[in-house]
Structure formats: structure tokens, C-alpha cells
Amino acid sequence: MNITRMHGAGGTVMQKLIKETILGNLENTKIEGGIGLESLDDASTIPIGDKEIVFTVDGHTVHPIFFPGGDIGRISVCGTVNDLSVMGAKPVALSLSIVLPEGFDIEKLDKIMKSINEACKEAGVAIITGDTKVSNVDDIIISSAGIGIVDSGKAVRDCGMKEGDVIIVSGNIGEHGLTILLSREGFEFESELKSDVAPVNGLVQSVLNAGFEINAMKDPTRGGLADSLNEMAEKSDLGILIHEDKIPISDEVQAIGEALGIDPLTVANEGKVVMSVKEKDSEKILEILTAHPLGKNAKIIGNVTSEHKGVLMETIVGKRIVDTPMGDPIPRVC
Amino acid sequence: MTAKRIDVKGIVQGVGFRPFIYRIAKKNDLKGYVKNMGNYVEIVVSGKLNNIDAFLSDLKLEKPPLSKIDNISIEDIDENENLNEIYGDFTIKLSDTSKIEEEGTIPPDISICDECLKEIMDKKDRRSDYAFTACTNCGPRFTVIEKLPYDRENTSMKDFPLCKSCIEEYKNPEDRRFHAQATCCDICGPELFITDDSGKIISNDICDAVKFLEEGKILAIKGIGGTHLVCSINSDKSVLELRKRLNRPTQAFAIMSREEYLDLFSKIDENELNMIKSPKKPIVALKKNELYEKYFSEHVSNLNTIGVMLPYSGLHYLLFENTDQIAYIMTSANLPGLPMSIDNEQILEKLENIADYFLLHNRKIVNRCDDSVLKEINGKMELLRRSRGFAPEPVEVNYKKIKNNSKNILALGPELNSVACLVKNNKFYLTQYIGNTGKYETFNYLKDAVENLIKITNTNKIDAIVCDLHPSFNSTIFAKELGEKYKIPVTQVQHHESHCHSLMGDSDIFENNVTIAIDGLGYGNDGNIWGGEVFLFKNGKIERAGHLEEQIQPGADLASKYPLRMLASILNKANLNVSEIIKGYNYFSEKELKLILFQLEKNINVSKTTSTGRVLDSISALVSLCFERTYDGEPSIRLEALANEYTGEISEIEKLVEESIKIENNILDTTSLVVKSLEMLNNNEKIEKIAYFIHIAIADGLSKIAIETAKKQSIEYIGITGGVSYNKIISERIVENIKKESLKPLIHKRIPNGDGGISFGQAIGYLLNSN
Ligand SMILES: [Fe+3]
Ligand SMILES: [Mg+2]
Ligand SMILES: [Zn+2]
Ligand SMILES: [Zn+2]
Known part of the structure; x- marks a missing residue:
């Protein structure tokens, strides 16, 4: 069997590839006492003294490389920073590996590098190592590894939800994915729709610095909120009930999603976090989030329960099962 | 003196079987006993041989009307046992469940019998006006049973200990209520009460309910x-x-x-009358007559038919007492797509904003069971919904490859109009109607119904699970979960193959055949969406032999919801000026339309579909009949009603159709049919004519493919199945075409044509392909 686009779409097809072909062949995947690759969390950790080094890597190919709200450079920084951030870590430094196709416009590269620089300043991280190659690829590929630091045992896992927790999402969902889709296919915009790509470390740290605990956290990138919630529910062996009317979605995303038949819940975000927190802390955490510029649309969207497994959504016409997206939706209504 | 042990299997519980045995044993001067064994009845008789013979002949010829004997096994008992002394008389023994084997059958609910009804209406009878009057010949069965055997303590009647008078009847073998598990009276039985929307009891008199109805109030009636x-x-x-x-x-x-009152507003024929009056008391879709409008309005039914049922319990009859109402709206009490509410608290909570008053009672409904629905097509009563009155009575298939089945198979059906099916031996137990399992609540109902079915059939192991090929149906995911949990193999079967298998099992004909399977949607073997299919079943193998042209379905389910999207897609394929044409309908905002066209141009979130439903939908939108589907199949159901209004020459349409049909490689070109319809519209042809045209075109096009395939293979049977085969115009036209060629049509009789028959077909398909 050959790789198809579905294998990179973040759904169950991709999960299977990762579990069977990739993880299945690796034996050394963990540092004693740390979080290893097999837990498929957003990042892994290496214990050192009373701290843990948090480590992650992300490869980026985006079409188009420039889009409303950002570009591939900004995504490369934010993607890595955000994976560290949702582990509860303070991002410190990144690597930068660029693969360029022959004929790539240097002016574009210049623009991308400026954007990388801008994003690093926003996130407060340094790029301390790098590599550049020219190769037979279709378009520019940027990989970036990152390290962060967290106090020993304080890393936030995606499997740590507790029954009775409240689920908070930090802002409007679906903006990045729809922006990319429309600009890739060359849709003429008459809208303010733009990618939400941003580093969320400041937002997350504002909650942690205020002394609150976050039981579980993810950045809902590929597969969107639906994917992240399902992963958190499955890994925590609990269920999540969310409420359709509480999910923050801009009118624009709602309208475009409705016109194309695309569920915003399944669409990628690049500047959002979803967290599971104790109910008693939830209102205060929401206050902190909404005070931050990246969290002004944050909402409590549901809660964690042991009454069912998986993710359910209360709608005006009853409950709906929110599945892990499998790529493009397949019609199911007669 | 001779003695024999007789075991009778079939529907022999809850149908007055034991008192019947008692009576014929007495009549023939025999001694011994009869005993309910949980799933069969054991009889021991002792007496003169000719009396035993007479007894056996009575058993076969005079059995209670609701019973059904599948098998009688007779065995001699050693004469040395002095049975006459052991059984000094003929007695009815208590149920014995120690020997329960796997097979068992519970009868469906049965509408109130004439004798019980007479008692209710008789002011002097002790059951006068009592809504829950029942006897061995009538009343609830399936809906009150928790487990086998069918004894009162295993039903929700256990909450109502019998009063003295009722016990006397219950214990008297000569009485109609001897061992009638659902019997009761107003002293000992369930009680009615009326509450307001806060749940406060305001009356115990059903007359008040009638009064509220007359005042125009909306009632929830349990x-x-x-x-x-x-x-x-x-x-x-x-x-x-x-x-x-x-x-x-x-x-x-x-x-x-x-x-x-039926004749007042409907044209009812003998078939329909027999069905509507039968003890099953289903809803029958009757043709409206000319006077319909005099009684009810379009707001009750905007189709050319109206679904009607007769009262089936004492409660219902009482609603027609002391009133001049000739009919009531009676719709299942649920929000669209969700299961009907059945327990009092839930009824009050879920229907709080819908009903003004609640007519409730204190008996628990164990198994929810929606009303069954039938419609006459091709002169046969076909099941749109097989539920109350039918479930859980099994359907038997006697084809040799299936007759000897020894596996217990669970088939979980599709997603919409879901019904599950459990197979034991050659008996197929279909659950009651479940509904849209895409909804979580309904999905849970499916799980419960399966669990109950397993319980009331005394099943203790499942050997195989079958489900649909669609990867994201909840039933598919459930099947895989069950398979993993219990280590049972799971087989996925293609949706339309299941439709074909369902038709073969229904008719019990497994000869080589060609079958037209038409509906809204099913996941195809090629990963596309199918729904306008012609299959060839030859030498035990089934394959797709033809289909409708592939069209693009833009926006997945949105295209089913908004039929104008399908029209846009098909016209786009025809390279017409879609933007201008669709704009003319003034339905989509400019931006939305732009996005739809963009989606079609760039193939964003689109699927390929050969669905018949989507083509009919597009015409429904084309003629401005329906722009939004608010219930399953709405655009095409209303299009059929419109086509029925066509009063012109059929030959004119036939000619048009003949000119328009294009078939290549057994694929019917639907784009040109839609374009032709658009031309007709632009030429100011009546929309009834356009509607009729598309029906005949699809029917004739598919017939042509099927007939040619059949002739090439020297096959004599052509079947028709799938949800679109409920369309009377298309179905009857296809059957007519088949008969014209002296071929034999196969149509449904016992199993729903639509997705309610899928689980049955899945199981048949599994059995045909195993071993
Ligand atoms: Fe179907
Ligand atoms: Mg990541
Ligand atoms: Zn009766
Ligand atoms: Zn009584």
C-alpha cells in the first residue's frame, strides 16, 4: 500500500500509520523517568535534576506558503512553540531546518525569515541551530525542533483529564484550516477570514503562573477540536460532553463551513489551546484567558464525564457523536 | 391406554395456547398435563389411541388464531408407567424454564379483540370504560415482556397483582382470561391520569382528555x-x-x-382494508379521495396519500367515545430523529414544550415499539416500517443454504431507518423500528433493542457480526467494538448488495436474478456513494452490472439537505450557466452560491454519487417544489405526489422518455435527463409533467439496463428494492416493463424495501458467502 493524502490528514488513517508502521519499528523511544514517544503526546521530556527538558519537532509544508494571517515561517515557529506550551513548558530555543526546491525565489525566503524572526520575538524564543538544504522537493519544507523547560513532574499531559473537569477552548475555532483551504484553491475573499497562527505560550503561562493546575491540554491543530477532544477522552479513558451553542466560532467560519459542508470542529487551528481544568477553577481561568489578547473569545464548552466514552455534543436536536475526523467527510444522510 | 409426549414449538406463548390444549384434552377425554417450557410447550396425554389422534388433529386444525406452530414432535411414553394414575386429570402445570434451549418466540402486540371491546363498551360490564382490558387473544405482548418465559412476573404487569375477580378468571381454564398475562381490571390494573405540563395530576377521567382535544389542545398520550x-x-x-x-x-x-369513517376521506381497496383491520393494526398509507378536503386540510398531509390507523387498544377506542371527532392526528411523541419517549418522567420532560396536557398511566413500557407503516405498491402491501404488530416475530427463510444454518448472527443494519436482525437457525428476528442511529440517543436505543432481542430469544452466544461497509456509520463502529470485545468476527457488507440479498431472502428465491437497488445513499465498493444500482446475481455471486451516471455531491450531507445543490452540480456538469440558473431561484445568498460553485470547480469536499434520490431531489428543486429536506426523502416524496397530478397522455411522456434516455456501458446518463427537464421548464411545460417525466425516465432507463442484462444471461427474475422502490410510479412502471418482457418481477412482501431491510439482507449476504 502506498501513502495517500489521507495518511497525512490527521485522522484515524494517519493514526494507524503512526502506530503500526512508525512506532511499531522503534524500540528506544523513551528516556528513563520522562515522557516518551509512545505516549504520542505533544512533546516528550528528559528529566534533569528538578527540571524536565521538554522536546518536540514539527515539519511544515503549507500551500500556499503565504496566506492571510501568516506564512510558513510563522507556522514553523508557532507549531513548535505551541507543542511545548501545551505541555506546560516554557519554550526556550528552536532549531530550524530548511529544505528549498531549486528555483525558489530568494525574496520569498527573505520574507519567510523575517516572519520567523517576528514570531520568535513574540514567543520569546531563540533559534540556536539550523540547517539549509536544496533538494528535489515541490516546495519549501521547514522543520523545527524545540526545547522548553518545566518543573519536574509538572508537564501537562493529554491523558490527565479528571471526571468533573471543565473543558475550555481559548478562542474561535476553524480559522486557520479554512483560510488555508480557501486561499490554496484561490477563492476570492471578501472577508476578514484569516489564520489564527500565533504562539500560545504567553496565554498558557498566564494561567499556570497564576497558580492554577491544568489537568490536560492540547493544541487543536490537524483534525481540529474534534480530534483533540477525542484524543484527550480516549487517553484519559473518560468521556467529554460539549455544547454546540457554547463553542466559539466566528460568523464567517460558520457561514463558510455551512456553505462547503465542512464542520469547523474538524478544521485545524494554529493559535488555540483546549484544556481540561477543575470545575472550581474554571471561571477564574476563563477570566485570565479572556484578559489575554489571544484568549478574548475563550469559552467553557463542556465537561468531562464517566457516563460515556468518547465525545458527545449536545445540539438543539439531541446529542451527536463527535467522531475523530477521517479526512473528508463521507455523506451519510439518505 | 396409550401415552404420548408432544412438544410444540412456534408462537405458543401469550396466545391462549395452554387453555386451548386444556380444552381439547378434556374434549377428547385425555389425562395428562400441558406445561410452558419457556420457548415451547410440552404436553403429555394419556388415553385411548383414537382420542389422542383426535386430539392431535384438533391441535393442528383448531389452534388459537394468533398462534403459529412451527414444529410438533411426538414421542411414545413407556406404557409401564401408569400415567393414568400419575395424571388423574388433565392439568396446566406451572412454567418450567429448566430446559430452556436457545430458541424462543414472543408474539408481537395484538390489538384489542372484539370480545374485550364489547366489555369496554358495555356499561354494565365490570370492565366498562377500562382502557387496559385484555385477554389471551389480545393486548400487549412484546412491549411488556422483560424476559422469557412469557409469564406475568416476567412482564411489566408484575406491578399489578390481580384482584380476586381477576384471579378467578386467570385460574379458570374455561375462561378467555385463563393465564392471560396482561389481564387486569380497574380495581387491580394500571391507572390513567391526566397532568398539565408541570406534571400535576388534574384528572383521572379520559373524558377530560377528549374534551381537551375538542378544545384544540395538544396531548401527549402514553x-x-x-x-x-x-x-x-x-x-x-x-x-x-x-x-x-x-x-x-x-x-x-x-x-x-x-x-x-375511512370511506369519507380515502379510497381504500380490499387489500388495504384487510391490512388496516388486521390484529396488527398498522398505519396504512391510503389514497385521499375527492372529499378529503372536506374533512381535513393539506396541513395534515400535503401528499396524495394519508397514513391512517385504526384504534388498537381500549384506550384509543375511549378517545372516540362521546365525541364527533372522526380522526385525530396521532404522531409518535419524539423530536425528529430521536426515539419516542416512553417513561412518564421523560415524557413530561422532553415534551414539556410540545404538549399542553399529558394522558399517562402507571404501567411501564418495557420495549418501545413505533407504529408499523405499509403502503400498497404493485398490488401488494409493502412495509415502510416493520414494528408494532410485527416485531419480534421472526421471518423464516427456507432456501437450502440458509435452512441448515447453525450460527447465531447479529446484523446491525445501516444508519437511517435502522433495524437490527438476529439470526438463529433459519429464523431472522428483526428488532422493532429504531430510527436514525446517527443520533446518540437513537444509537443507544439500537444497543438496548439488540440486548433485549438477545434476551427474549434466549440467545447465549453470537457467532458472527455483520454491518455496513460505510466507515463512519455508528452501527459500523459499534459492530467493530462488539467484535473486539467479544472476539467475534465482523463482516462488512455493501449496502446495495444487502438490499438485493434482503429481497432474495424476503421472497425466498435465490435463483439467478438481476436486481434494481435504488435509494438515497450507500457506501460503494469503490469508495464512492451508490444509490442507483443494477446488480447481477449469478451462481451465488453478486456484482454491480449497471448504474446511474456518477454525479458530484457538493458538501457531503448538505447536498441531501439542500436539493438545489444537486441541481447546481448536475447543470455544472452539463456546462450550463449554473450561476445564472441557480441565482434565479433566489435561494442562496450571493456568497453562498459563489462558494458552492467554487466547491464544484475545485472539488472541495465533494463525493461522487450514483444516487437515485439525489437526481429526483434535483428535479424537486428545479420545479421549485422543495428547497430543503426536513425529513427523510422529502424532496423526492413530494415530487412523486406532484407527478401523480399529471393528467396528460402517458404516451406523450413515453415518447419524450424514449428520446431522452441515453445508456452507455450500462450507465444511465442522468445529466441529460436533468437538462431535458430544464428545457421543459423553460418551455413552460407544467411542472406535473416534468415530475412525471423524470419518474418514467428513471424507471425506463433502469428497466432497460436490467432487462438487457437479464436477457444476455438468460435470467428470468428481475427484482426491485431500496428506499426509492417505495415510489409507486417508479416501482409499478419497472414491474410493468418487466412483465412486458415476460420476465418475473421480484418485490418485497415481508421485509421493508428500504433501509429497514438492510440488516436482514446483511445476514442473508453473510450466510450466502460463508462456508
Ligand atoms: Fe438503502
Ligand atoms: Mg503537534
Ligand atoms: Zn381480548
Ligand atoms: Zn382485577
Whole structure:
């Protein structure tokens, strides 16, 4: 069997590839006492003294490389920073590996590098190592590894939800994915729709610095909120009930999603976090989030329960099962 | 003296079987006993041989009307045992469940019998006006049973200990109520009460319910196996109010009326009358007559048919007492797509904003069971919904490859109109109607119904699970979970192959055949969406032999919801000026339309579909009939009603159709049919004519493919199945075409044509392909 686009779409097809072909062949995947690759969390950790080094890597190919709200450079920084951030870590430094196709416009590269620089300043991280190659690829590929630091045992896992927790999402969902889709296919915009790509470390740290605990956290990138919630529910062996009317979605995303038949819940975000927190802390955490510029649309969207497994959504016409997206939706209504 | 042991299998519980045995044993001067064994009845008789013979002949010829004997096994008992002394008399022994083997059958609910009804209506009878009157010949069965054997303590009647008079009847073998598990009276049985929407009891008198209905109020009425929302049909105000509260703008309501009123508003033929009056008391879709409008309005049903049922319990008859109402709206009490509410608290909570008053009672409904629905097509009563009165009675298949099945198979069906099926030996137990399992609540109902079915059939192991090929149906995911949990193999079967298998199993004909399987949607073997298929079944193998042209379905389910999207897609394929044409309908905003066209151009979130439903939908939008589907199949159901209004020459349409049909490689070109329809519209042809045209074109096109395939293979059977085969115009036209060629049509009789028959077909398909 050959790789198809579905294998990179973040759904169950991709999960299977990762579990069977990739993880299945690796034996050394963990540092004693740390979080290893097999837990498929957003990042892994290496214990050192009373701290843990948090480590992650992300490869980026985006079409188009420039889009409303950002570009591939900004995504490369934010993607890595955000994976560290949702582990509860303070991002410190990144690597930068660029693969360029022959004929790539240097002016574009210049623009991308400026954007990388801008994003690093926003996130407060340094790029301390790098590599550049020219190769037979279709378009520019940027990989970036990152390290962060967290106090020993304080890393936030995606499997740590507790029954009775409240689920908070930090802002409007679906903006990045729809922006990319429309600009890739060359849709003429008459809208303010733009990618939400941003580093969320400041937002997350504002909650942690205020002394609150976050039981579980993810950045809902590929597969969107639906994917992240399902992963958190499955890994925590609990269920999540969310409420359709509480999910923050801009009118624009709602309208475009409705016109194309695309569920915003399944669409990628690049500047959002979803967290599971104790109910008693939830209102205060929401206050902190909404005070931050990246969290002004944050909402409590549901809660964690042991009454069912998986993710359910209360709608005006009853409950709906929110599945892990499998790529493009397949019609199911007669 | 001779003695014999006789075991009788079949529907022999809850149908007055034991008292019947008692009577014929007495009549023939025999001694011994009869005993309920949980799933069969054991009889021991001792006496003269000729008396035993007479007894056996009575057993076969005079058995109670509701019983069904599948098998009688007779065995001699050693003469040395002095049975006459052991059995000094003939007795009815207590149930014995120690020997329960796997097979068992519970009868479906049965409508109130004439004798019970007479008692209710008799002011002097002790059961006068008592809503729950029942006897061995009538009343609830399936809906009150928790487990086998069918004894009172295993039903929800256990909450109502019998009073002295009722015990006397219950214990008297000569009485109609001997061992009638659901018997009761107003002293000992369930009680009715009326509450307001806060749950406060305001009356115990059913007359008040009738009064509220006459005043135009909406009532939730908990009946025998389910709950109805009920209102008067006399004023549109109540009907429209109910529509508003249910958010059900157009879907036709079923009504309940009395037999003597049917002729007032419907054209009912003998087939329909027999069905509507049968003890199953289903809803039958009757043709409206010319006077319909005099009694009810379009707001009850905007189709050319109306779904009607007769009262089936004492409670219902009492609603027609002391009133001049000739019918009530009687629709299942649920929000669209969700299961009907059945327990009092839930009824009050879920229907709080829908009903004004609640007519409830204190008996638990164990198994929810929606009303069954039938429609006459091709002169046969076909099942749109097989539920109350039918479930859980099994369907038997006697084809040799299936007859000897020894595996217990669980088939979980598709997603919409879901029904599951459990197979044991050659018996197929279909659950009651479940509904849209895409909804979580309904999905849970499926799980419960399967669990109950397993319980009431005494099943203790499942050997195989079958489900649909669609990867994201909840039933598919459930099947895989079950398979993993219990280490049972799971087989996925293609949706339309299941439709074909279902038709073969239904007719018990497994000869080589060609079958037309038409519906809205099923996941195809090629990963595309199918729904306008012609299959060839030859030498035990099934394959796709032809189909409708592939069209693009833009926006997945949105294209089913908004039929104008399908029209845009098909016209786009025809390279017409879609933007201008669709703009003319003034339905989509400019931006939305732009996005749809963009989606079609760039193939964003689109699927390929050969669905018949989507083509009919596109015409429904083309003629401005339906722009939004508010219930399953709405655009095409209303298009059929419109086509029925066509009064012109059929030959004219036939000629048009013949010119327009293009078939290549057994693929019917649907783009040109839609383009032709657009041309007709532009030429100011009547929309009834366009509607009729597309029906005949699809019917003739598919017939042509099927007939040619059959002839090439020297096959004599051509079947028709799938949800679109409920379309009378298409179905009857295809059958006519088949007969014209002297071929033999196969149509459904026992199993729903639509997705309610899929689980049955899945199981048949599994059995055909195993071993
Ligand atoms: Fe179907
Ligand atoms: Mg990541
Ligand atoms: Zn009766
Ligand atoms: Zn009584």
C-alpha cells in the first residue's frame, strides 16, 4: 500500500500509520523517568535534576506558503512553540531546518525569515541551530525542533483529564484550516477570514503562573477540536460532553463551513489551546484567558464525564457523536 | 391406554395456547398435563389411541388464531408407567424454564379483540370504560415482556397483582382470561391520569382528555407500546401549532380514525382494508379521495396519500367515545430523529414544550415499539416500517443454504431507518423500528433493542457480526467494538448488495436474478456513494452490472439537505450557466452560491454519487417544489405526489422518455435527463409533467439496463428494492416493463424495501458467502 493524502490528514488513517508502521519499528523511544514517544503526546521530556527538558519537532509544508494571517515561517515557529506550551513548558530555543526546491525565489525566503524572526520575538524564543538544504522537493519544507523547560513532574499531559473537569477552548475555532483551504484553491475573499497562527505560550503561562493546575491540554491543530477532544477522552479513558451553542466560532467560519459542508470542529487551528481544568477553577481561568489578547473569545464548552466514552455534543436536536475526523467527510444522510 | 409426549414449538406463548390444549384434552377425554417450557410447550396425554389422534388433529386444525406452530414432535411414553394414575386429570402445570434451549418466540402486540371491546363498551360490564382490558387473544405482548418465559412476573404487569375477580378468571381454564398475562381490571390494573405540563395530576377521567382535544389542545398520550402526540384534526390551528412546536413544517402526520369513517376521506381497496383491520393494526398509507378536503386540510398531509390507523387498544377506542371527532392526528411523541419517549418522567420532560396536557398511566413500557407503516405498491402491501404488530416475530427463510444454518448472527443494519436482525437457525428476528442511529440517543436505543432481542430469544452466544461497509456509520463502529470485545468476527457488507440479498431472502428465491437497488445513499465498493444500482446475481455471486451516471455531491450531507445543490452540480456538469440558473431561484445568498460553485470547480469536499434520490431531489428543486429536506426523502416524496397530478397522455411522456434516455456501458446518463427537464421548464411545460417525466425516465432507463442484462444471461427474475422502490410510479412502471418482457418481477412482501431491510439482507449476504 502506498501513502495517500489521507495518511497525512490527521485522522484515524494517519493514526494507524503512526502506530503500526512508525512506532511499531522503534524500540528506544523513551528516556528513563520522562515522557516518551509512545505516549504520542505533544512533546516528550528528559528529566534533569528538578527540571524536565521538554522536546518536540514539527515539519511544515503549507500551500500556499503565504496566506492571510501568516506564512510558513510563522507556522514553523508557532507549531513548535505551541507543542511545548501545551505541555506546560516554557519554550526556550528552536532549531530550524530548511529544505528549498531549486528555483525558489530568494525574496520569498527573505520574507519567510523575517516572519520567523517576528514570531520568535513574540514567543520569546531563540533559534540556536539550523540547517539549509536544496533538494528535489515541490516546495519549501521547514522543520523545527524545540526545547522548553518545566518543573519536574509538572508537564501537562493529554491523558490527565479528571471526571468533573471543565473543558475550555481559548478562542474561535476553524480559522486557520479554512483560510488555508480557501486561499490554496484561490477563492476570492471578501472577508476578514484569516489564520489564527500565533504562539500560545504567553496565554498558557498566564494561567499556570497564576497558580492554577491544568489537568490536560492540547493544541487543536490537524483534525481540529474534534480530534483533540477525542484524543484527550480516549487517553484519559473518560468521556467529554460539549455544547454546540457554547463553542466559539466566528460568523464567517460558520457561514463558510455551512456553505462547503465542512464542520469547523474538524478544521485545524494554529493559535488555540483546549484544556481540561477543575470545575472550581474554571471561571477564574476563563477570566485570565479572556484578559489575554489571544484568549478574548475563550469559552467553557463542556465537561468531562464517566457516563460515556468518547465525545458527545449536545445540539438543539439531541446529542451527536463527535467522531475523530477521517479526512473528508463521507455523506451519510439518505 | 396409550401415552404420548408432544412438544410444540412456534408462537405458543401469550396466545391462549395452554387453555386451548386444556380444552381439547378434556374434549377428547385425555389425562395428562400441558406445561410452558419457556420457548415451547410440552404436553403429555394419556388415553385411548383414537382420542389422542383426535386430539392431535384438533391441535393442528383448531389452534388459537394468533398462534403459529412451527414444529410438533411426538414421542411414545413407556406404557409401564401408569400415567393414568400419575395424571388423574388433565392439568396446566406451572412454567418450567429448566430446559430452556436457545430458541424462543414472543408474539408481537395484538390489538384489542372484539370480545374485550364489547366489555369496554358495555356499561354494565365490570370492565366498562377500562382502557387496559385484555385477554389471551389480545393486548400487549412484546412491549411488556422483560424476559422469557412469557409469564406475568416476567412482564411489566408484575406491578399489578390481580384482584380476586381477576384471579378467578386467570385460574379458570374455561375462561378467555385463563393465564392471560396482561389481564387486569380497574380495581387491580394500571391507572390513567391526566397532568398539565408541570406534571400535576388534574384528572383521572379520559373524558377530560377528549374534551381537551375538542378544545384544540395538544396531548401527549402514553399508550401501549409507545407515546403519541395527539390533536384534533378539525381545526388547522391545532395542526399548525403542533407542526410549529415539533419543528416539523411539512412531513405528513398519521391519523387515527374509525373503520366506519375511512370511506369519507380515502379510497381504500380490499387489500388495504384487510391490512388496516388486521390484529396488527398498522398505519396504512391510503389514497385521499375527492372529499378529503372536506374533512381535513393539506396541513395534515400535503401528499396524495394519508397514513391512517385504526384504534388498537381500549384506550384509543375511549378517545372516540362521546365525541364527533372522526380522526385525530396521532404522531409518535419524539423530536425528529430521536426515539419516542416512553417513561412518564421523560415524557413530561422532553415534551414539556410540545404538549399542553399529558394522558399517562402507571404501567411501564418495557420495549418501545413505533407504529408499523405499509403502503400498497404493485398490488401488494409493502412495509415502510416493520414494528408494532410485527416485531419480534421472526421471518423464516427456507432456501437450502440458509435452512441448515447453525450460527447465531447479529446484523446491525445501516444508519437511517435502522433495524437490527438476529439470526438463529433459519429464523431472522428483526428488532422493532429504531430510527436514525446517527443520533446518540437513537444509537443507544439500537444497543438496548439488540440486548433485549438477545434476551427474549434466549440467545447465549453470537457467532458472527455483520454491518455496513460505510466507515463512519455508528452501527459500523459499534459492530467493530462488539467484535473486539467479544472476539467475534465482523463482516462488512455493501449496502446495495444487502438490499438485493434482503429481497432474495424476503421472497425466498435465490435463483439467478438481476436486481434494481435504488435509494438515497450507500457506501460503494469503490469508495464512492451508490444509490442507483443494477446488480447481477449469478451462481451465488453478486456484482454491480449497471448504474446511474456518477454525479458530484457538493458538501457531503448538505447536498441531501439542500436539493438545489444537486441541481447546481448536475447543470455544472452539463456546462450550463449554473450561476445564472441557480441565482434565479433566489435561494442562496450571493456568497453562498459563489462558494458552492467554487466547491464544484475545485472539488472541495465533494463525493461522487450514483444516487437515485439525489437526481429526483434535483428535479424537486428545479420545479421549485422543495428547497430543503426536513425529513427523510422529502424532496423526492413530494415530487412523486406532484407527478401523480399529471393528467396528460402517458404516451406523450413515453415518447419524450424514449428520446431522452441515453445508456452507455450500462450507465444511465442522468445529466441529460436533468437538462431535458430544464428545457421543459423553460418551455413552460407544467411542472406535473416534468415530475412525471423524470419518474418514467428513471424507471425506463433502469428497466432497460436490467432487462438487457437479464436477457444476455438468460435470467428470468428481475427484482426491485431500496428506499426509492417505495415510489409507486417508479416501482409499478419497472414491474410493468418487466412483465412486458415476460420476465418475473421480484418485490418485497415481508421485509421493508428500504433501509429497514438492510440488516436482514446483511445476514442473508453473510450466510450466502460463508462456508
Ligand atoms: Fe438503502
Ligand atoms: Mg503537534
Ligand atoms: Zn381480548
Ligand atoms: Zn382485577
